[in-house]
Amino acid sequence: MVSLPAVNVPGPRRVIGINLDAPLPELVADETGASALVIGYRDGYPVTTLDLLLTADPADASRALAPLISSMVEEGAFDDHAPVSDDDLPTISVVVSTVVDRVEDLGKLLDVLEHLDYPRHEVVLVDNRVKLPDIDALPGMLEGRNVRLVTERRPGLSAGRNAGVAAATGEVIAFTDDDVRVDPQWLRAIGTRFVREPGLDAVTGVILPVELTTPAQIWYEAYYGGFSAERTFAPVTIVPDDVKGAMRHARVSAVRPDGTVRKTFAVYGIGAYGAGANMAYRRSLIDTVGGFDTTLGAGSPARGGEDLAMFIETLWRGGRIGFEPKAVVHHRHRQTVEDLHKQLHGNGVGFTALMCALAAKDKRHLTVLARLMPLAAKVKAKQMASRLAGRRDAAAETTNEASTTRIPRSLAYHELRGFPAGPAAWYRSRRRWRDVEAGRFRA
Secondary structure, three states: OOOOOOOOOOOOEEEEEEEOOOOOOOOOOEOOEOEEEEEEEEOOEEEEEEEEEOOOOHHHHHHHHHHHHOOOOOOOOOOOOOOOOHHHOOOEEEEEEEOOOOHHHHHHHHHHHOOOOOOOEEEEEEEOOOOOOOOOOHHHHHOOOOOEEEEOOOOOHHHHHHHHHHHOOOOEEEEOOOOEEEOOOHHHHHHHHHHHOOOOOEEEEEEEEOOEOOHHHHHHHHHHOOOOOOOOOOOEEEEEOOOOOOOOOOEEEEEOOOOOEEEEEEHHHHHHHOOOOOEEEEHHHHHHHOOOOOOOOOOOOOOOOHHHHHHHHHHHOOOOEEEEEEEEEEEOOOOOHHHHHHHHHHHHHHHHHHHHHHHHHOOHHHHHHHHHHHHHHHHHHHHHHHHHOOOOOOOOOOOOHHHOOOOOHHHHHHHHHHHHHHHHHHHHHHHHHHHHHOOOOOO
């Protein structure tokens, strides 16, 4: 067993939303916490965040918050387009696949999904439990709700999502998870982006934390600097570089609304701009791809990667993905360190399992990965070295203690040890799915 040095355990961190167009509130430390993640809103949408150390003097918070009004708001975070007419918005099906292990969170999600500000949408809930418990909370939870229930007893999140897609009737299929709460304007932001940019095949959005009450939740935010990468509120379109030869679509660019390039990166890094908890696709794209890869995802030995596989497949085919910061959901991070360790280990397993799945589907990925590997290994090594040193990836250059949370080395250790386990996990997952299809699988 590796001995991992401890770090200071952070206290609860408040999650506070403020209206940047109104007078700034007076914020002080109290019994709920001495630090806060402040989310700045304009016109009802988040445009920036700031980690803030609170004191007994509200003037200290005011001085720290003042820059949010101008310099910390990213250019292009909101626009002056006229609203899209309800008649022009696409029909949307919201698919949630669940194993009903977070009953309270699922109930709160369904409360909001039914009453979203959107003219034509449906909610499709997929019961993805392999076996039912003796006491089942789901039937009672669905009483009186306008929710379509689909049953998929074959295991795995990909199988559940595919079953939801098969039952859905919308032109666009939006996905979220049962540990997420969505903003009332979530679907309107997605539908509007599809209308304004007809060439898009998919839209992703911002993922914010529901709460930061435990050390595990705070460390998760610090570890990634956001949900899956450094959090940004600038809208971009992810466009594959259409070069000739083996590297066609292997690199992609994040393009701002004015046509300038924000950054260029390998297609395998698309996780910086999306995750399965907040993504939507045109139905036509999902049908063309053939659905989510059933050898990947939660509930399979591969543990994850199905959302990234769909993003990569979209770009690999020359498609475009729009990152829309107005499409906001709030995720409940793992509350215990033990569960966080399991999640990060699963992330490591899932990523290398994903590489195997991609290569098995299209051998050109092997050529691309071989060419990109030296640079990717250098970047990943630098990133892991930073994490093993206990530094957050996206920490700003500031003396604000709340922005420079030290993270335990155990987080990087658990993710790192998952990488070599991915290929074997994917092979087990592929074999299990073949057994499922042949009717030989037993839970």
